[in-house]
Amino acid sequence: MATCEVCGNDYAMSFEVHAQGSVHTFDSFECAITRMAPICEHCECRVLGHGVEVDRHWYCSAHCARAADPEGARHIHDAAPV
16 A cells, blocks of 8 residues: 555555656545646646647647737647547
């Protein structure tokens, strides 16, 4: 068993995430997302998909990137539906 670094639960089915040279232990995807997912710098939601990075700033979508930085992100567009 291992202890979740977010909630402290000692859980038999905990799991590790290896990222950027560090090892993190979680008991659920919810705790992993809470600790590891970036937060959109415009609307403050968790970025769970690909997101958009503009000049080292993270956004959940092209819309939020353009709203936060109209000049720097004017070339950013969400993918068109297939």
